[in-house]
Amino acid sequence: MATGLRSDARASIVRILDAARRVFAAGDGTGTLDRIAQEAGVGIATLYRHFPNRQLLARAVYDRIFASEVEPLLAEFGRSDAPRSVLLDVAERLADIADRERGLVAALGNLPKVTREFLDRHGDTFAPVLVRGQAAGNLRPDMVAADIPNILAMAVAGLGALVNDGATRRRYLSLMLDALNPAQAAALPEAGRA
Amino acid sequence: MATGLRSDARASIVRILDAARRVFAAGDGTGTLDRIAQEAGVGIATLYRHFPNRQLLARAVYDRIFASEVEPLLAEFGRSDAPRSVLLDVAERLADIADRERGLVAALGNLPKVTREFLDRHGDTFAPVLVRGQAAGNLRPDMVAADIPNILAMAVAGLGALVNDGATRRRYLSLMLDALNPAQAAALPEAGRA
DNA sequence: ATCGATACGGTAGTAAGCTATCAATTACTG
DNA sequence: CAGTAATTGATAGCTTACTACCGTATCGAT
Numbered sequence: 058m059a060t061g062l063r064s065d066a067r068a069s070i071v072r073i074l075d076a077a078r079r080v081f082a083a084g085d086g087t088g089t090l091d092r093i094a095q096e097a098g099v100g101i102a103t104l105y106r107h108f109p110n111r112q113l114l115a116r117a118v119y120d121r122i123f124a125s126e127v128e129p130l131l132a133e134f135g136r137s138d139a140p141r142s143v144l145l146d147v148a149e150r151l152a153d154i155a156d157r158e159r160g161l162v163a164a165l166g167n168l169p170k171v172t173r174e175f176l177d178r179h180g181d182t183f184a185p186v187l188v189r190g191q192a193a194g195n196l197r198p199d200m201v202a203a204d205i206p207n208i209l210a211m212a213v214a215g216l217g218a219l220v221n222d223g224a225t226r227r228r229y230l231s232l233m234l235d236a237l238n239p240a241q242a243a244a245l246p247e248a249g250r251a
Numbered sequence: 252m253a254t255g256l257r258s259d260a261r262a263s264i265v266r267i268l269d270a271a272r273r274v275f276a277a278g279d280g281t282g283t284l285d286r287i288a289q290e291a292g293v294g295i296a297t298l299y300r301h302f303p304n305r306q307l308l309a310r311a312v313y314d315r316i317f318a319s320e321v322e323p324l325l326a327e328f329g330r331s332d333a334p335r336s337v338l339l340d341v342a343e344r345l346a347d348i349a350d351r352e353r354g355l356v357a358a359l360g361n362l363p364k365v366t367r368e369f370l371d372r373h374g375d376t377f378a379p380v381l382v383r384g385q386a387a388g389n390l391r392p393d394m395v396a397a398d399i400p401n402i403l404a405m406a407v408a409g410l411g412a413l414v415n416d417g418a419t420r421r422r423y424l425s426l427m428l429d430a431l432n433p434a435q436a437a438a439l440p441e442a443g444r445a
Numbered sequence: 446a447t448c449g450a451t452a453c454g455g456t457a458g459t460a461a462g463c464t465a466t467c468a469a470t471t472a473c474t475g
Numbered sequence: 476c477a478g479t480a481a482t483t484g485a486t487a488g489c490t491t492a493c494t495a496c497c498g499t500a501t502c503g504a505t
Contacts, residue, residue: 062481062482063471063472063473063480063481063482064472064473065471065472065481065482065483066472066481066482066483069482069483089460089461089462090461090462090463091461091462099483099484100483100484100485101463101484101485102464102465102466102483102484102485102486103482103483103484105462105463105464106482106483109463110462110463111462111463167412168412169408169409169412169413170412170413173413204426207409207413207414207423208423208426210409210413211405211406211408211409211410211413211423212405212409214363214405214408214409214412215363215401215404215405215406215408215409216405218361218362218363218364218408219363219364219367219401219404219405220401229401229402229405232398232402232430232431233427233430234430235429235430236426236427236428236429236430237426240434256451256452257450257451257452257501257502257503258501258502258503259451259452259453259501259502260451260452260453260502263452263453283490283491283492284491284492284493285491285492293453293454294453294454294455295454295455295493296453296454296455296456296494296495296496297452297453297454299492299493299494300452300453303493304492304493305492305493
């Protein structure tokens with residue numbers, strides 16, 4: 058990470074992000090930016106200098122969590138041949154985060170969009186999963202690469218808001234992934250492409 | 252609607268809701284409450300008297316739109332025997348609204364939750380659709396009544412945020428509904444209940 | 446027509462998000 | 476270790492959400 062920033066600036070950023078995560082996590086997403094700056098031991102101007110507003114700060118926090126908890130999963134699964142369980146694992150991890158970090162999510166603004174943006178940065182990971190899944194007959198042939206981040210983002214954002222119980226969440230995820238099975242596209246003439 | 256309100260109060264409410272819809276629609280959900288009160292020809296105190304905060308105001312606006320555009324659809328479809336097209340129509344109407352009223356949605360806060368709440372008020376409508384759909388073999392037998400509002404809310408909230416093109420939206424809705432087909436539950440032992 | 450309850454507008458005040466400015470401090474470069 | 480450029484904290488100021496209060500106007504029942 059060779060940012061052009063000075064070392065003290067980088068340190069400030071980390072302290073702000075840590076404080077922001079704590080403050081967002083407490084409360085339900087309320088929690089003033091003044092408080093965050095104070096807890097980070099940093100002036101309010103410094104906070105705004107690095108993060109122009111609440112949403113962008115929240116996204117930076119989410120970005121870090123995503124990098125540490127989801128990216129490893131994605132890397133590991135680039136090689137998998139079981140698309141269903143790959144997607145289920147990623148979706149569950151994302152849903153876990155959304156469920157755990159409610160305050161953060163509230164500050165985030167648009168969870169589905171943010172989630173898809175993060176997933177899109179790793180679009181390369183999903184492409185081979187899709188190709189092999191389709192070749193093996195585990196994924197319906199009318200899917201395209203962009204569908205995967207979209208469907209994951211939809212599922213996760215909705216579930217985070219609607220379902221708090223783990224078993225139920227798993228059931229819905231499973232249900233959604235059923236839609237990706239090739240039996241569907243074939244079985245339902247009524248369901249033809251748009 | 253025999254609310255215990257005085258006639259002038261009822262009139263104020265309507266004018267505020269109309270103004271709010273206009274002001275939310277312009278801009279991207281920004282638009283001050285002062286502006287709304289002013290455009291409604293009403294003091295700011297009157298606005299806050301009836302709608303304690305921005306979110307509740309937005310929800311009241313959404314409520315009205317929902318009542319005029321979605322409820323008739325639900326009533327009509329209580330009698331239908333084609334669950335897939337019923338659900339597709341409702342979902343598309345909801346997605347249309349979310350797409351059209353972006354500013355409103357932004358002010359709404361939690362679209363999936365709000366959508367489900369509104370759908371839940373008409374839970375009775377879906378129950379018979381589910382029963383007949385399952386009897387006719389058009390809906391998977393492991394679904395329960397509460398699944399329908401949940402799935403609709405998930406789909407609509409995600410789509411509104413992620414997809415702006417009508418054809419693509421239709422494709423995703425169709426995809427999701429494929430998950431409700433009984434072929435799935437049978438075809439995938441791996442997918443068993445949680 | 447009267448009268449009490451209800452609703453109203455206006456205004457003052459608090460808190461938070463956010464912008465802008467600037468002198469003082471601190472990190473890096475040679 | 477000196478000079479310079481980047482970074483910082485403090486502070487002042489603007490806007491908007493939201494609360495509280497009060498005197499006045501209007502509704503609606505008798």
